Amino acid sequence: MxxxxxxxxxxxxxxxxxxxxxxxxxxxxxxxAEPAELIAAAVRGLREHSNQYPPMRGLPGLRQAVADYYAAHQGLSIDPAEVIVTSGATEALAAAILAIVRPGDEVICVQPLYDAYKPLVEWAGGRVVLVSLTPPDWSLPVDALEAAITPNTRAIILNTPNNPTGTMLSHAALSAVGDLCAGHDLTLICDEVWEAMVWEGAEHLSALTIPSLRDRMIKVGSAGKLFSLTGWKLGWVVAAPALAEQVAARHQFLTYTTPTPLQWAVADGLALPRDWHDAHRDxxxxxxxxxxxxxxxxxxxxxxxxxxxxxxxxxxxxxxxxxxxxxxxxxxxxxxxxxxxxxxxxxxxxxxxxxxxxxxxxxxxxxxxxxxxxxxxxxxxx
CATH class of the missing domain: 3.90.1150.10 (Aspartate Aminotransferase, domain 1)
Incomplete structure (x- = not known):
């Protein structure tokens, strides 16, 4: 049962x-109030663009917009072919976990964590191994992370910026994670959905900036969080080509596609100038x-x-x-x-x-x- x-x-x-x-x-x-520019873009999407199936991996224009946004806001160099559009970040996580985890694999999850991580790993046949951030500053205990790795470890799941703590992993912490992943041939799934909601001059550092992680990690993003439209349920993954292929193969049998008008709208939203994005956050x-x-x-x-x-x-x-x-x-x-x-x-x-x-x-x-x-x-x- x-x-x-x-x-x-x-x-x-x-x-x-x-x-x-x-x-x-x-x-x-x-x-x-919801951002008027995005609502207007969604209306244009409904009236002026197709409402039929989009490509399984996402509209080319949206995948390009995701790549352009990360280039402008985070200094990342991403090929649109590395972007897979999903029906929300949770579906992105599901596709990523199903792409990586096989029965008997261990996945290290760092808590506090999003409550979907554990059941998704278990549904893929994996076993969750837990490592906890250290309060009250919620630092990552790299020694404990390394000690949790066994021959069965397949992946690590991180969340930065973290929900619920609101803290972000430093370059040193992410570099240490990169060294562990490279040294033990692990994949990192990095949930970065809060990347645009940062305060007091802080800047989000994507794990994709760490050279040792560039080809062995899956980045998860969320238009719902970025544009404060949580009901749109539109997200994406960014991963090197080999990983992106694996994620896409699972995504096609989860939700297959995401509503076409919303994809057009998010593409328009991502292209808005930095001043707009700053004002929206503020x-x-x-x-x-x-x-x-x-x-x-x-x-x-x-x-x-x-x-x-x-x-x-x-x-x-x-x-x-x-x-x-x-x-x-x-x-x-x-x-x-x-x-x-x-x-x-x-x-x-x-x-x-x-x-x-x-x-x-x-x-x-x-x-x-x-x-x-x-x-x-x-x-x-x-």
Whole structure:
């Protein structure tokens, strides 16, 4: 019998928030005006372009646009033939994992992690081996990563910028990963979907910039995250030709193609000038500042984050004796706010003193939420 698959924590918390009429700072989706340029481009796609099957690997114009975007924004040299368009980043991950993992293979996953990694590896017949980032700065323990490698290890899955921590791996850390992959003939699957949402002058460093990884890694990107259109479910992989062929072979039997008008729209969006992309990202700055400042004013200890739509609070350092799941479960009915416990991002031995909150909301919503959070903490700590 196939084992039961539980509903994700994100869906459960969102349902509970809706039922209680709570402010949802749990699930990572924006609640602000969608970019008019992308909506107009989608309308043009519907009216002026084909609505029939696109090529399985994606429209040539979109694959070129992805390559051009990475050249302009990250200094990467990518051939459009190395780009495969997918129906969201999760499908990209599924195609990548199915392309690499065979029954009996081991895959090292670094946690906290996106909750799809483990089931996807297991569905491919692999076994997940876990290595944890080290709080509170969430550094990558390279020694532990190396110690986890065995003769059965096939791949490593990384997430940078990381969700939920909002931290990014350094050049030194990525170079060390590259040395391990080259030395042990491993493939790296690098989930970089938050690459455009970086703060305070930080710059995303793609693992593709590491020479030892250029031909042995699969980069995963997301138009939904880049353009704040999470419901479009359009993503891509970038990989050297041999790996791209393997990913495409699996993609054709997963979703085969992605809606044609949205592909046209994303191609137009990627070609928008850098000033547009910077302004789109900076729409989140007021909400981010309001959340961080409001939490700190309310007595919470907020960890530094350089990327994503999320911030992290340390419950213990904030004087709160509850574990993260209890805190989040009580928060909805007692304070009218939804958040996500960090333990949901662990497959084993979870950290239980941290909570993730999303700032992709209008500032007044954030201000109301932080006032409620402050009152909730005051009630807990006396």
């Amino acid at each position: 196939t084992p039961a698959i539980p509903t994700t924590i994100f869906e459960r918390m969102s349902r509970a928030a809706a039922a209680a009429g709570a402010i949802n700072l749990g699930q990572g989706y924006p609640e602000m 729409r989140y700055v007021p909400g981010r500042r309001a959340l961080v400042d409001g939490l700190r004013d309310g007595g919470y200890v907020v960890l530094d984050n350089a990327a994503s739509w999320f911030v992290t609070i340390d419950l213990t350092a904030s004087g709160i004796g509850l574990d993260d799941e209890t805190f989040c479960t009580r928060l909805i009915p007692e304070a009218g706010v939804a958040a996500i416990p960090f333990s949901a991002f662990y497959a084993a031995a979870p950290e239980t003193r941290y909570v993730r909150l999303c700032f992709a909301k209008e500032a007044p919503v954030i201000q109301t939420a932080t006032a409620r959070l402050a009152a909730f903490r005051a009630g807990l700590v006396g």
